Amino acid sequence: MTIIPIILSGGAGTRLWPVSRQSKPKQFLSFGSEHSLFQETVLRCRSDLFDPQPIIVGSDDHRFLLAEDLLEIGVEADILLEPVARNSCAAIVAGALQALRRSTSARVLVLAADHFIPDANAFVAAVDAASDDIEAGHLVTFGVKPTQPSTAYGYILPGHSLGNACKVDRFVEKPDREHARRYVDDGYLWNSGNFAFRADVLIDEVGRYETETLKAVTKAHEGATNDLDFLRLDADAFGASPSIAFDYAVMERTDKAAVMPVDYAWSDVGSWSAVSTTVEADDNGNAVVGSGVVLDGRNNVIHSEGRLTTVIGAEDMVVVATRDCVLVMPKDRAEDVKPLVARLEKEDWTEATEALKIFRPWGNYERLDFDDGYQVKRIVVKPGGVLSLQKHRYRAEHWIVVQGHPDVEIDGVKRIMEPNQSVYVPLGAVHRLSNRGEEPVVLIEVQTGSYLGEDDIIRLEDRYNRNDRAEVA
Structure with a gap:
């Protein structure tokens, strides 16, 4: 029996702020691994037990992050895009309908994209062991044997075999x-x-208990449209679905619920205190990711990006440092990060949702400096990346090439630039930047003007079909 993986990647990961933000949530981050949590989840399903082409259900905002992560590990997938968040029940129904489109006898495995399971072999063995129960028509969930009492997880009491x-x-x-x-x-x-x-x-049980969800998602799936390598669920139909978790909608109500007990290591990496379970700690229990040094401290979590972070004499603390934010808290207050982010959003702190580095389908850009009238960015265009043909109303731009040989077009004049060369893009000029080489293009962009917001763009052509979408560059 071949099982189709359905991987849910719609979460925002606010509990791991400031590393995880809306622009790049935790499933696209790595914690002590060369792969992101999403990539690790996909790679966990590469045995012969599974269909080699998983189904991904994710946010429209993260579609290019999904595609890039899959490309890096050489996996093709059906990527279904949710136009709005409607919790896990609607997402699972969409994935199941896509699986049934492949086969009316489809068996599926639904996985969160951001969980940590280091023993892939034990995971595969557990899924294989549940095959007969799946075939018999049970809705199987996987219950992990606790290693300690935890207030971070829900619990399941197993009954008769x-x-x-x-x-x-x-x-x-x-x-x-x-x-x-x-x-x-x-x-x-x-x-x-x-x-x-x-x-x-699954579809029958959703029809019994969540009729409106099944009706809305079925209509959204039937009305889905292809966009590049993505399948866009119909926005109006999907938006009409109730927002409800699958556990509440089905599992707690159906008489077909079953649990497969497993004893492999598992974490949903749902807080900064949980990160310590995914990273090898030193002899004093300090888990360090990035550039961090702890002196005379015990049982701390240190996560530092782009700067050296040092801690002296601390115990049971979390210290997270990015280029624009610092978070310090006791480990037992890790669950309070979510309300902190909510307060930051309410007070209009852009740092609540946006990082300094922003990812685009062509590469990424990072804000280095800004003040009234100017802004400096580091721009990386991956091989084959092409920015949209565009112009600006309020700003001019200066480009300095650091690495690579970008193709530059300004008001119809095209040229190939070399490292250490620069070019000026006047206000209102129609321009485009592309990388047709085999190495990344890196350049420094200096923007000057009366308004430097990312919505100052008139896009004329775009290979990523973003012309009518509220995105930039």
Whole structure:
């Protein structure tokens, strides 16, 4: 039996701010690995048990991040784009409908894109062991044997044996510390939020309990349109779906719920304190990612990007440093990052959602300096990348080539530039930058003008079909 992976990648990852932000959430980040969490999830499903072409359900805003991550690991996939967030039930239904389009007898495995499971072999063995229960029509979730009482996860009480899986006797929400201890003693399992089932059974159960969701998502899937390598779900139809989690919508109501007990290491990397479980710690329990040094400290999490971060005498602390933000907190306050980000958004801090480095389908740009009347960026255009043909109303630009040989077009005049050369793009000039070479193009851009917002653009042509979309560059 071949199983089609459905990977859900719609989360914003606010609990890992400031490294994870809306412009690049945690599933596209790596923690002690050469691959992102999303890539690790895809690579976990490369055995013969799985269909080699997974189905990805992700945010429209992150479509090029998804495509780039897949390209880097050489995997082709069906990428379904959610026009708006409608929680996991709608996303899972969309993925299941896509699987049924391939085969009316499709078996699927639903995975969150941002979980950490280091033992891929144990993971595959657990899915394989659940195959008979899946075939029998059960909706199987994977329950992880707890390593400690945790208030960060929901719990599942397994009942009588069905095969290798067990009937679910009870789901419980994230408990307080005392209830968590009791659940561990009573044999409860952590609810991993990953599922496996026959796609037709899933659709039938959603039809029983969430009629409006099934109706809306089916219409959105039937009305989906192809856009480059993506399948866009119809926006109006998908937006009409209720926003509800799959656990609440189906698993806690169906009589087909089953749990497969597993004992491999697992984390949803749902907070900064959880990051310490994904990174090898030193002899004093300090988990360091990036450039960090701890002196006379114990059990700290240090994550530093682009700068040396030093900590003295701290214990059970989290210190996160990026080029524009610093977060310091006790590890036991890690769950408070989400309300912090909500406050930053309410107070209009752009740092709440946007990082200094912004990723685009052609590459990325990073803000280096800015003030009234000017802004400096570092721009990287990947091989084959082409910026849109565009002009600006309020700013002029100066480009200095650091690396590579970009093709530059300004008001119809084309030239190939060399490192150490520069060019001036006057206000209102129609221009384009592209990289037809085999190495990245790196340049420094200096913008000057009365308004330097990223919405100052008139796009005339775009190879990525963004002409009518609210995106820049």
